[in-house]
Amino acid sequence: MSSVVDTLIERGFIKQFTHEEEIKELLEKEKITFYIGIDPTADSLHIGHFLALMLMSHMQRAGHRPIVLMGGGTAMIGDPSGKTDMRKMLTKEDIDHNVECIKAQVSRFIDFTDNKAILANNADWLMDLNYINFLREVGVHFSVNRMLTAECYKQRLEKGLTFLEFNYMLMQGYDFLQLNKKYNCVMELGGDDQWSNMISGVELIRRKEGKPAYAMTATLLTNSEGKKMGKTESGAIWLDPEKTTPYDFYQYWRNVADSDVEKCLSLLTFLPIDEVKRLASLKDAAINEAKKILAFEVTKLVHGEEEAKKAEKAAEALFSGGKDMSNVPTVAMTREMLEGSLLDALAYTKIIPSKSEGRRLIQQGGIVLNDEKVTDVNVIISESDFKDGSILLKRGKKKFYKIVIE
Template identity: 40%
Template sequence: MPLDPSLLDDLAWRGLLAHTTDLDALREALAAGSVRYYVGFDPTAPSLHLGNLVQILTARRLQDAGHTPYLLVGGATGMIGDPRDSGERTLNSADTVADWVQRVRAQIEPFLSFEGDNAATMVNNLDWTGGLSVIDFLRDIGKHFPVNRMLARDTVRRRLESGISYTEFSYVLLQSMDYLALFRDHGVTLQFGGSDQWGNLTGGVELVRRADGASVHAFATPLITKTDGTKYGKTEGGALWLDPDLTSPYAFFQFWLNVEDEKVGELLRIFTFLPRAEIEALEAQHAEKPFLRAGQKALAEHVTTLVHGAEETARIQAASAALFGGGDMGGLSADTLGAALREAGSVRLDRADGLPGVLDLLVSAGLAKSRGEARRTVTEGGAYVNNVRVTDPDHVPSSDDLVGGTWLVLRKGKKSFKGVEVV
């Protein structure tokens, strides 16, 4: 596979180079031939999230440019966890971590190619740490780490007053050992990760130099933050997960659709594979007519398709159009519609009680404060059930009206809608 000489320039244009070791040396290495590189993911949860997606897509960019990926899922480091500002991590059982390793691997695999001259390889650091004795670890790895350098790491320094366990303090040794093991066993000479991992990344570079006298490379991608500096990737329920059971594809799509105007261009560069000319055209269109939200729509469509597939994205778009009166409810998937309505707001009714009339439905759903207000909404032509205008205040929906046998969609006017789940 021919190498792409513009790789580093493209990464820089996309804002993906927050820190690097020797940039000129890295450029020379990438131009000389297929570089073996790795990026690591610790299974500290049953799913990866938005921040991990940056690394997955960056790994794919390097592979598309002709370089050879090693995807490390940390069965060993996942047992400990990198130090964080909020305090000690809860240590998970070996069985839990092993299960999460498999889940994380399955989430990463669709993004990379495991065939061809630069096929991806999955590795687990438990393979080279599981049988390592404490004495060997201290003699062969620990002797290369000055304690003063470890104390100078930002997260460690911030935790010194509140307290940090030796377990978390030693995390940098384990991650650095990963680089040394992959360098020795597979010829890996490049590691990358998020900028919050820069101390660990450079720790690995330094360990390879001290232990084997070799020069290797590292770079860090920026943390993704909102305009106020807080981390992106949080929804009302927590992290924006890649697992559809933890964050529904509809909620995932809506997250991207609702990003701030000021961040659209940055996120299009980082999270899509759209070419530069197309992204710049979207930015120009967005700057001229931001109310059309062309950038957000492209971002939501492309990222949701990357993570959940084109068919799921089409279902989400159809559900979104239908909820705002632009499509037929009958052809919608009950799962997709249900996810959308739970995000927008919904109520549950017991099927055994029978379906109430439209006035009571509007009140139960919170679209009217009283039956009198609901009656006025109906008589003025502002009430809809499944996008069909209701003009009779005494109308009672039937079981045939339930989309997917479960859902009614109530709408008041053009934009206010709620779901009714009949169970």
């Protein structure tokens, strides 16, 4: 009988186990409670979090109970993992706002009805800790020598690791201990960059409580060149439609490299693995069909089927030379903007990240208005450019925007 671990390994999720054979046996024979922590450092999740949500969803579908732990307390400190600079300090109000936004997004992937999942916030036990008690209860179990060898601290040591950040590992270990006591949570899942922090919780429970505890890490979402996916020239790909439109979200997956199609289909969709392998084996022009399916499936999971269909329809209309702009991202400009240069207007509306980037695009022929290349960096748009009340702007090879006057 196969367990969820076999599914996760087959689909390429799992990177490391603390106790591989024990974990495989446990997940095959029992239904467990596990957790994944999310630090609310922004008011939306991004593509990196999406992988964790898929991992949680696979586990829940197999009958295991997820705890989504919001880091309302740890976000006050900031995780040093993978960072060369210290994270920006957030206010409690910022963090509370971010927690509420993220809760709504997580609910699209995890079923919280009938106690099938738990939403917790580590602010509940971290914010009122007694420091002396914490040091005696938890700090005594941590070796500073060993902590300094952890990957999550190495990069920060080069520039200077603050004592504030040094506490992060103790807090994450303490989170696992609290969840173990409250909900009999026996496993932590997370990205592989969290390995050192996750081991700290496993060892703390085993030493302090004398009970089994486990951790499993997921591979990070990287492309074939080893770079993290979900970043574009204009910033991160967010799950919030206000930050990244469903159309831009769809286009991101539609344009992944051929070599990344199999990994993305495996990790970010629920398509059967045989279908994933069939689609990934397509060659040359046929691989575009696989990319369309990838883009549709991922957009459907994040934004719903209706938005996925709209994005698909908009992309097809534009790439087939059609003029149906009903589903293309719409950007409004004021009449005052028409009095300045096109560059000013595009930078103000965030169509381009900066005016220098806009100049470069225009010089390379990368800005097209109503099928005509813009060649003058000082060009001004006038009302006569608006056909049927809008302008179709193309940025680069594949980004389209419908510009209207407010």
